[in-house]
Amino acid sequence: MPPSPTRRALVAAAGLAALPAARGRAQSGPVIRLGVLSDFSGPYRDWSGPTTLACVQQAVAEAMAAHPGLKVEIVQADHQNKTDVGANTVRQWFDQRGVDAVVDANNSAVGLAVAGVAKEKDKVFLASGASTAALTGAQCTPNTVHWTYDTYMLAKATSQAMVKGGGTDWFFITADYAFGHMIESQATQFIAQAGGRVLGAVRYPFPQTTDFSAQLLQAQASGAKVLGLANAGTDTVNSVKQAQEFGLPKRGMKIALMLAYLTDIHTMGLPVAQGLLLTESFYWDLNDRTRAFWGRMKGKTGAFCPNQMNAGGYAATLHYLKACAEMGAAQAKLSGRDTVARMKAMPTDDDCFGRGSIRADGRKLHPAYLFEVKRPEDSKGPFDYYRLVATTPPEDAFRPLAEGGCVLA
Structure with missing residues (x-):
């Protein structure tokens, strides 16, 4: 404490x-x-x-x-x-x-x-x-x-940019609490709007889960092109490491982190994190x-x-x-x-x-920025982890004012 x-x-x-x-x-x-x-x-x-x-x-x-x-x-x-x-x-x-x-x-x-x-x-x-x-x-x-x-920005910027890049079929592994439910739901809507589809989703008990084997097997069996991780923190790190052990990226499945930070990538290390896609609004080397x-x-x-x-x-x-x-x-x-x-x-x-x-x-x-995590051989030093893939302008990144239900609008 x-x-x-x-x-x-x-x-x-x-x-x-x-x-x-x-x-x-x-x-x-x-x-x-x-x-x-x-x-x-x-x-x-x-x-x-x-x-x-x-x-x-x-x-x-x-x-x-x-x-x-x-x-x-x-x-x-x-x-x-x-x-x-x-x-x-x-x-x-x-x-x-x-x-x-x-x-x-x-x-x-x-x-x-x-x-x-x-x-x-x-x-x-x-x-x-x-x-x-x-x-x-x-x-x-x-x-x-x-x-x-916010959840709207993260879900929209990540999912729509990936669908436009060919990631049309998704499967979600979702933490079973309010944040996980919200971001999965919002991402599902944006994927559909962009012309993609969600083939399935599985929720896991939070915070009791540390072994994601069962969920990853379901994701692999779905045939999806993109695995969306609707979780955060240690759960994200653990599920990515286990996805690498299962060989999902080698089989062609992209992994999209619906909420992650440069800190997560640093914790995982580039050998594990390479190829991951995530949205952030700030990066030190931008x-x-x-x-x-x-x-x-x-x-x-x-x-x-x-x-x-x-x-x-x-x-x-x-x-x-x-x-x-x-x-x-x-x-x-x-x-x-x-x-x-x-x-x-x-x-x-x-x-x-x-x-x-x-x-x-x-x-x-x-703006919101979609980044791909670099391969170890492409990084020039500590925290040189991201390659910019797409930029969503401010007027498109966040929920329209009239749609939020805020009385101040």
């Missing part, structure tokens, strides 16, 4: 030491407090918690350097992948710790709970890890901005700006390169703090709704996602 948050825990000191005058000027203004709520000790720790925290710290340092009157502090907590723990933590943060915005919440159930508390307390929720599209759909709020990705971001983060993220979830934490925090600086920290602290409204009114621009915008429903818009 991580240490409990301290009152001035993890102040983003990078940049402060080099700016003593700016720090002195900031003392008289109100403090913007951010709470990074993530998995710091559980199964998604390597994908989220510490690396997301480091990226948020980087955003804070850059924002304070750009706006010398801005003073920001960060606290952290582990939601333990439990809805009640996450909701109670942010309620305490809002009521007793003076926290103004929560970042990440890399669990959809926790994210929906946090969104509800943020709306009740009129604070800000910057969702960078939760994948449920309900955050900008039926359960949208004027206090939430949903960055990075362009000069993404490479510049990774250059600033080197040495700050331990053994990992930032993935899309971590990059989302950075970009959402940076844009939020730009809004706070523009409207004034004192005004931003008065109303989360007003601050989110200002965020929506401002164009977004950062090194991870480039230029973009935030819709009325809180959905952050940017």
Whole structure:
């Protein structure tokens, strides 16, 4: 378990030491407090918690350097992948710790709970890890901005691009919980729209399953061209490794990861992961700006390169703090709704996602990229893992505003 948050825990000191005058000027203004709520000790720790925290710290340092009157502090907590723990933590943060915005919440159930508390307390929720599209759909709020990705984007960008590339017949192995059901269902619709078909699907108990032999045998027997893995984290890693042992890729079956990160590929290693296809909205080697971001983060993220979830934490925090600086920290602290409204009114621009915008429903818009994992001999070094296959533009990547059921639309 991580240490409990301290009152001035993890102040983003990078940049402060080099700016003593700016720090002195900031003392008289109100403090913007951010709470990074993530998995710091559980199964998604390597994908989220510490690396997301480091990226948020980087955003804070850059924002304070750009706006010398801005003073920001960060606290952290582990939601333990439990809805009640996450909701109670942010309620305490809002009521007793003076926290103004929560970042990440890399669990959809926790994210929906946090969104509800943020709306009740009129604070800000910057969702960078939760994948449920309900955050900008039926359960949208004027206090939430949903960055990075969601189930709709992942299902559409991956499935339709693969069908266009010849992957017309699919079989799904799906984790038997809300996320797995949702992404399988959405992908099935998009596959049909693109002219493909789903030959079958099998669900497995989550989180009790570690042996995927039975499910992989069914996938092999189906004759499908594409195996869609509607799972995440350790389940994805285990099922890919076992699919390789069964020889599915050698028999011509492509494997599509419906939710995966650069971190997963690093954990598997290229000999196992080569040929996998997945959609991400950020990759460190995509362009000069993404490479510049990774250059600033080197040495700050331990053994990992930032993935899309971590990059989302950075970009959402940076844009939020730009809004706070523009409207004034004192005004931003008065109303989360007003601050989110200002965020929506401002164009977004950062090194991870480039230029973009935030819709009325809180959905952050940017391209989605379908990547294929390189062969070991094609990689030039650590984290040089992806080859770009297809790009889905922002207006096509995410669910149309009118279809989400958000009252803000």
